[in-house]
Amino acid sequence: MKIVVCIKQVPDTSDIKWTENNTIQREGLESVMNPYDVYALEAALKLKKSYDNIEITTLSMGPLQAGDMLKKTLALGVDNAILLSDRKFAAADTYATGKTIGTAIKQKLPDFDLIICGQFAIDGDTAQTGPSIANTLNIPQVTYIQEIISSENGELKVRRELDDGTEIVKVKLPALICMLQDYFEPARARINGIIKAQNSEITTYGLDDIGLLPEEAGLRGSPTYVSKAFRPEPKNTECVFVNSAEELAEKIQICKGGKND
Amino acid sequence: MTKEILIYAEVTRDNYIHTVFFELANKAQELAEKLDEAEVNALLISPKGLAADYREAFKNSGISKIYVCEDDRLKTYSTEYFTKAAVEIAKEVQPEILLLGATNQGRDLAPRISTALHTGLTADCTGLDINEKGQLAATRPTFGGQLMATILCKNLPQMATVRPKVFKPAEKDNIKPADIIYKTVNLDEIEKKVELLEFHKKLTTEINELDSAEIIVAGGRGMKNADGFKLLKEFADKIGAAVGASRAAVEMGLASHDMQVGQTGKTVTPKLYIACGISGAIQHTIGMDKSEKIIAINKDEKAPIFEIADFGLAGDVFEILPELLKYKALTEDASWKKLP
Structure with a gap:
C-alpha cells in the first residue's frame, strides 16, 4: 500500500509577536510541524508497523526550509519525501492549495492508495484542505478519525469521533482521511533513519513540474483573498481577585444566580 | 433577477433541523437588507416525505423558499451523496452566498461543495457583512486567534461556515410559511465508497x-x-x-x-x-x-x-x-x- 501523508509547517502560534504596524512579526518565528499532521504521520507509521509492503511518502507545500521538517520524517521511518516549493504557490487559499497538492499527487504519485491529512492546521484552522484535495482527485474522504482499526482487501476500517457519538466506517481505497488524534507512543528517530535522512535529498517540484498554469496556483489561483487583517480588540475586564476559596465560592454562587445569605 | 442567499439546513441524526441553521437564517436577513433585498432560502437534503414536516420547523426563520432534494438514500449523512445534491442545486439556483454551519457535517461537506463549484470558502467566521461593493465580507480569527482577517471571494457563490452559537437565532413570529420547491438530483451515478457500519450514540451521561x-x-x-x-x-x-x-x-x-x-x-x-x-x-x-x-x-x-x-x-x-x-x-x- 502506498500512503501519502500531507504535512504543513506552521508558525508556533503560542509565540506570536507584533510589529509596530500591527502585523505579525514573521522573522524569528519558530516553525513546527502542525500537531494534527503529527497524528497523521503517526497513523501512517503505525500502519507500516502492522502491515507488510507499506511505502510512506510525506508531502509538504511551503518554502524551501520546510525541507528540514520533511527530512525529520525520513528519520522516523518514512520512505520518500516531496516538497512543493515555488514562489508561484505562495499565498494560496485552501482551494488553490487543494488543487496544487491534488494535482501534484496525480502527476507524481498516481498509484497512491491512501492520503492521510491532519484534521486541522493550527495556524489557519480551516479543516478545508484535506476535503479539497480529495475533491480535486475525485476520491472519497473520511474526516474526524480517531483511530484506524484495520486495512484489509483494499478497504480501510476507521473510527470517527463526532459530537453526538462515534462511527465505525468502511472506506474503499484509494481514499483520503483526516486524523483528529490517535493514542499511541510517538515515533522516535532511529539511527539508520537519521543516517538516511542526512544523506537524502528532498525531491522538490515547482509549478511547471506538476503541469499547473500560473493562474491556477498561489494567490492568482485563489478565489478568496484577505482584504483586511487586524488585531482582535482585547476584552477590557477588570479582574477582581479574591483571596480565599470561601470568597471564590461566594462569587461562584452570585454568578450562578443562586441565593446567597 | 432576485439575488439569493442560500443556507444549508442540516438535519441532525435524530431528525431535527440543527440550531445553527436558525442562527444563520437570522444573520442572513441582515445581510439580505444590504444586498438589494435578496431572498433568504434554505437547502434541505433529506429522505422522502419529510419536507412537509420540516416546513413547520422552518417557521420563524424568515426564509422564503425551501429547496428540497429528497431521496431515501439521504437518510444518513454521506459526503458523496450530499455533495452531489448540494452542488447540483447550487448550480441551478446560483445563489450569491451559500452558508453552512461549522458542525462536524458542515466542515466535512462545505469544502467538497466549494471545490466542486470552483469557489472560495471561509471557515469558522465570527462576523459576516456586506461591503460597499455588495460582496460578502467574512471575518474570522486566524493564527490561533491572534489575528482577525476579513476575507472576500472573487467567485460565486461566496461560501462561508459559521460555528453554532456565534450568531443569535431570530425571535420573530412567523411571517409567512416558506414555499417548498422540490429539486431532482440523479444520485445513481454516484458510486458510494464509504459505508457506515456502526454508530454508537453517546449516552446522555456521556454527551458533553x-x-x-x-x-x-x-x-x-x-x-x-x-x-x-x-x-x-x-x-x-x-x-x-x-x-x-x-x-x-x-x-x-x-x-x-x-x-x-x-x-x-x-x-x-x-x-x-x-x-x-x-x-x-x-x-x-x-x-x-x-x-x-x-x-x-x-x-x-x-x-x-x-x-x-x-x-x-x-x-x-x-x-x-x-x-x-x-x-x-x-x-x-x-x-x-x-x-x-
Whole structure:
C-alpha cells in the first residue's frame, strides 16, 4: 500500500509577536510541524508497523526550509519525501492549495492508495484542505478519525469521533482521511533513519513540474483573498481577585444566580 | 433577477433541523437588507416525505423558499451523496452566498461543495457583512486567534461556515410559511465508497453538554493528570456544570476532543465559565470570552486568563477545588455555610 501523508509547517502560534504596524512579526518565528499532521504521520507509521509492503511518502507545500521538517520524517521511518516549493504557490487559499497538492499527487504519485491529512492546521484552522484535495482527485474522504482499526482487501476500517457519538466506517481505497488524534507512543528517530535522512535529498517540484498554469496556483489561483487583517480588540475586564476559596465560592454562587445569605 | 442567499439546513441524526441553521437564517436577513433585498432560502437534503414536516420547523426563520432534494438514500449523512445534491442545486439556483454551519457535517461537506463549484470558502467566521461593493465580507480569527482577517471571494457563490452559537437565532413570529420547491438530483451515478457500519450514540451521561450548558468548568495544562481531571469532574458535577478543556489538556490525553473549547474546538457562551489551570492562550479564550461571567483559578497571577476574567483566585487548583467542594450552597439553594 502506498500512503501519502500531507504535512504543513506552521508558525508556533503560542509565540506570536507584533510589529509596530500591527502585523505579525514573521522573522524569528519558530516553525513546527502542525500537531494534527503529527497524528497523521503517526497513523501512517503505525500502519507500516502492522502491515507488510507499506511505502510512506510525506508531502509538504511551503518554502524551501520546510525541507528540514520533511527530512525529520525520513528519520522516523518514512520512505520518500516531496516538497512543493515555488514562489508561484505562495499565498494560496485552501482551494488553490487543494488543487496544487491534488494535482501534484496525480502527476507524481498516481498509484497512491491512501492520503492521510491532519484534521486541522493550527495556524489557519480551516479543516478545508484535506476535503479539497480529495475533491480535486475525485476520491472519497473520511474526516474526524480517531483511530484506524484495520486495512484489509483494499478497504480501510476507521473510527470517527463526532459530537453526538462515534462511527465505525468502511472506506474503499484509494481514499483520503483526516486524523483528529490517535493514542499511541510517538515515533522516535532511529539511527539508520537519521543516517538516511542526512544523506537524502528532498525531491522538490515547482509549478511547471506538476503541469499547473500560473493562474491556477498561489494567490492568482485563489478565489478568496484577505482584504483586511487586524488585531482582535482585547476584552477590557477588570479582574477582581479574591483571596480565599470561601470568597471564590461566594462569587461562584452570585454568578450562578443562586441565593446567597 | 432576485439575488439569493442560500443556507444549508442540516438535519441532525435524530431528525431535527440543527440550531445553527436558525442562527444563520437570522444573520442572513441582515445581510439580505444590504444586498438589494435578496431572498433568504434554505437547502434541505433529506429522505422522502419529510419536507412537509420540516416546513413547520422552518417557521420563524424568515426564509422564503425551501429547496428540497429528497431521496431515501439521504437518510444518513454521506459526503458523496450530499455533495452531489448540494452542488447540483447550487448550480441551478446560483445563489450569491451559500452558508453552512461549522458542525462536524458542515466542515466535512462545505469544502467538497466549494471545490466542486470552483469557489472560495471561509471557515469558522465570527462576523459576516456586506461591503460597499455588495460582496460578502467574512471575518474570522486566524493564527490561533491572534489575528482577525476579513476575507472576500472573487467567485460565486461566496461560501462561508459559521460555528453554532456565534450568531443569535431570530425571535420573530412567523411571517409567512416558506414555499417548498422540490429539486431532482440523479444520485445513481454516484458510486458510494464509504459505508457506515456502526454508530454508537453517546449516552446522555456521556454527551458533553457544552453547547447548552449554563455553567462550564474547564481544565487546562494546570490540571496536570487524570486525577486532576477527576477532581475537576467532581466539582463540575457538584455545581451542575459541563466539563470543558483547553487544547493543551486534550493533547495531554486528559480530555477528549469534543470537550475542547477554543479555536480547534467549540465556541461556548455559558452564564458562567470557570477556568481551572488554564493560562488563557488566545486560541482558547476566543472560544469562551463571550461567556457572561468568567472566573479563573491559576497559580500564576500574571496568566492572561485573568485579563478576561471577572473574578480570579491566584493559587493551586489542587488545593482550591477540594476547598470549594465543601461549600454546600454551591450545590443547593441551601443556607450559606461550610460543611464540617
